[in-house]
Amino acid sequence: MIQVRAKTLPTRELVALVRDVVAVARGVPVLVNTRSDVALACGAQGVHLPSDGLAAGVVRSIMPAGFLIGVSCHTLGELVRAEREGADFAVYGPVFATASHPQAAPIGLEALATAVRAVRIPIYALGGITEANAPRCIAAGAAGVAGISLFQ
Secondary structure: EEEEEOOOHHHHHHHHHHHHHHOOOOOOOOOEEHHHHHHHHHOOOOEEEOOOOOOHHHHHHHHHOOEEEEEEEEHHHHHHHHOOOOOOEEEOOOOOOOOOOOOOOOOOHHHHHHHHHHHOOOOOEEOOOOOHHHHHHHHOOOOOOOOOHHOO
């Protein structure tokens, strides 16, 4: 999946960016950070919500069948709530220390493994993910990894 995360772009510029990404994604699902309206208007396949944002179930009630909904989670309680509210998947972390959020304490691989066992939705590890530690996240049960610097 590709997540378009451009929080500071004005709406018209975000729409142009999402349309461009959808056009070149070649079948890879595109999700828009927070903006389900932009995702739907641009033909993206889903939205990625913050854990304290609009509930996944509210978004699901107004979107077409098959629309993907992901939620960013930082605690086990947030993961359970995301699943209960109808999220298709969650990203969970930071698993490791990360330069993009230096103030956030890493949860570690043991907490990731515990979280994976606690919910049925797929969990993607986030935070400080590198080529070297990504396999450790998968070994802990993560469905995959998410990141910014890993893919730059």
